[in-house]
Amino acid sequence: MTQDIHLDVEKARQEGLVVSVGRRISNGKLKTVSGPRDTQDIVTDAVELRKYKEIEVKGLRGTPSMFILVETLISFPQIFYAYSKTSGLPIFLGIKRALEGLMLILGMPRTGKSTKMAEMFRAFARHGIPSFFVGCKEFDPTIVAGGKSGADAYTRFDAAGRAARGRFTYASMQPGLPTAVFNWLMQKFPDVPPSLIVANWLLAIGQDGGASDLAQRFFAGSSHQLFLKTGFKGSFKHLDASLERLKLDRDTLYSTAAARHIISQLASLEIDIPKDHPAQLDIGSLILEKAAVYYDPSYMDTAHLAVANAGLFVNAVVFAKRRVLPGRERLIALFVDECHQFPRSFLLQLVSQCASSGIRLIMSWHALGQMGDEWEQLSMAQVRVIFGALAGSKTEEHLVHLSGTKKDYTLNFGDNVGNGRNEGVTSGPGGVSVSSGVSSSQGSQFGFAERDVNVWKSSDTQSLNYNRNESVIAICPGAELAHVGASPIVCESGGLQLSSAEIEHFTQEALNETARTFSAVSDRPTTNLLPPMSAEMAEKRKHFLAVLNAAAAPKANV
Amino acid sequence: MQPWNSGDMSDNPTRKEKCLLEYSSRVRGFQTRTAHLFPELNIFGTEDGLRKCSDRMVEGGLLACSKPTRGQKLYRLSNKGVQITGAPPAFATQPSPNIAAWMLAASRLAARVNDFKFLTSPELNKALCDLGNTNTALKVPIPLILRKVSPTGSNTSMGTEAHLHVFLCELRTAEALAARAGTIIEKLMRTELLRELSDANIFGITIVAPSADFKNSLKTKDLPSETFVEVVEELQDLIVS
Secondary structure (H helix, E strand, O other), X not given: OOOOOOOOHHHHHHOOOOEEEOOOOOOOOEEEEOOHHHHHHHHXXXXXXXXXXXXXXXXXXXXXOEEEEHHHHHHOOEEEEEEXXXXXXXXXXXXXXXXXXXXXXXXXXXXXHHHXXXXXXXXXXXXXXXXXXXXXXXXXHHHHHHHHHHHHOOOEEOOOOOEEOOOEEEEEOOOOOOXXXXXXXXXXXXXXXXXXXXXXXXXXXXXXXXXOOXXXXXXXXXXXXXXXXXXXXXXXHHHHHXXXXXXXXXXXXXXXXXXXXXHHHXXXXXXXXXXXXXXXXXXXXHHHOOOEEEEEOOHHHHOOHHHHHHXXXXXXXXXXXXXXXXXXXXXXXXXXXXXXXXXXXXXXXXXXXXXXXXXXXXXXXXXXXXXXXXXXXXXXXXXXXXXXXXXXXXXXXXXXXXXXXXXXXXXXXXXXXXXXXXXXXXXXXXXXXXXXXXXXXXXXXEEEEEEEEEOOOHHHHHHHHHOOOEEEEEEOOOOOOXXXXXXXXXXXXXXXXXXXXXXXXXXHHHHHOOOOOEOOXXXXXXXXXXXXXXXXXXXXXXXXXXXXXXXXXXXXXX | OOOOOOOOOOOOOXXXXXXXXXXXXXXXXXXXXXXXXXXXXXXXXXXXXXXXXXXXHHHXXXXXXXXXXXXXXXXXXXXXXXHHHOOOHHHHOOOOHHHHHHHHHHHXXXXXXXXXXXXXXXXXXXXXXXXXXXXXXXXXXXXXXXXXXXXXXXXXXXXXXXXXXXXXXXXXXXXXXXXXXXXHHHHHOOOHHHHHHHHOOOEEEEEEEOOHHHHHHHHOOOOOOOEEEEEXXXXXXXXXO
């Protein structure tokens, strides 16, 4: 697939953005950047941006630069995505409009989805937008480093107008990690009627039955009634114990079994630390702090319980966002990685309603096929990115349709040569006549046959799968700096935005921040931490130990 | 060994009964589900065998029993059992909820013979006399046990040291329990011998928690220097909800 894209500067200007390709806009102080890291860093750094009038972003391989006024970048915060493979033009995604209609990322494992999401997580954090990342798989250092490095950067202003940094925190269900703790029951739901809390809880754990499945709604209704009676006070362990003690008739036991089992499973994994413990995550406060938060329900360790936990976390985020930052103008970012391990009905609701709540949803799947029959509803995104597709899969078919058709003119030509020879002998009363003749003809013709062919071909899929730094992006409708045409664009990342050394460094820093994390304490006694004792005390210790060891000797036992 | 005083008994305890009496004099009381884990009580074969023998001893007046609101019967020494074993007379009284919790925790943890040694009253007195090089045992108002600790922090029983520990098992909130532990240690440190033991890093406290979460919660509190927290989930039966 080859396409030559161009930025529709006029459309961008109509939206209020001042941008130019190939020539400067102003005479003010210019900052020139090239490469993905520097480009991302400058457009997401409100503090640094204010030192300049105009930014020049160099394209790939010496292609013309893009010039953007700083006022534009401040009024319309952007995230650098990648470069167009053919034109070298940098592609930017505007937080206000281009990402308003959600972002869908598709790609097989190890194609770079999570890395791209981590880069975007970092960019959102640098913008000072509260960002929440739910990675359903396992604790991922790339994401931790993305969030941590983004939050740690002095790229925003505090209330007093000074350069400020943000806060990064993470909670992981992976055993053995020091971690903050997320407990849905510890979130604040002031003035929310109990019925709504129960309804949202059922939705978050994937037990609400959806809008169309009436049979499932029977079970959801029965569970709703049960949990309205019990309420959600205390911990899941208490709730589980209350449910155990509750006398329920046979029908109710049957119809509420799924929801009760989830309570029981959540209780088994619940870390019950006090509400005021510094490691306890309060999502509302984190949104107000504009924090970057990574939550890892760790499917690899907790299996299907990760699904319910991921749902509960996102539910808490949405609930808290609507409470502490109401309105669609005040934004937060919500990343859901590995969406196939997320409650389906809840995701459907998120996809359709996130934009109106000011939530920028970025979600990743392996393939469209994972979405099942609801693929159409689940893949309704303004920005769609494809990192790879299996040959012959639904995702590849989607790519073909997404790219549309083009007129193709097939050349055909012909060449013909004809030779003839005749000989005749005529005999009659008048004598005999002999005739001989030779004839030859030659012709050539050519022409073009016009036909519609697919822009995207199987060989393009193979090329996409082969090159790890390539992806296809489609932004429809175009917005802000992403007025780059209706056709998808093959992009080149241009390199990593965080090196592996930086990933290791920031992950280690995050793990070492123990002030607000909780660690399952080992049984190791603290005696080794005590200071060395005097010689006299060492002698006494020997005597004490001799007495106590003798008393503890097995022979004295029963 | 136990100073058996069964001279005035019409029917002398059998070998099995003696084992159970001595076990009771160490852990104060037990449920059969916890006691049958104790290696020396393997002689009863099964938990049911242990229960039957305990019931017979209750009928014979050697043991007494109470029935908590939930869970199994809690056996303890009777007055006669106390006389025979030389255990403190308080062992025969009806247990309060906290004493019941202590019994249950002690009988559960006593099964871990590589980690714990629950001393009888004479054994403890002897050990305290030996520690202080005196003939009169120090009076300690709190139950003390021997806890085997690896100086390297490893989980193996190799090269362990026996440390003297306060055994604290009370049905309180984590915060209250942590505060109680602090108060106990602070008061015990007024005694010279125990202070010296503490300075020698062989004195500490073992706290019993009813669940792993409770333990985690407890560990976030300010606890004395050498503190171990053990989980005994059987205690949950004693917590009235």
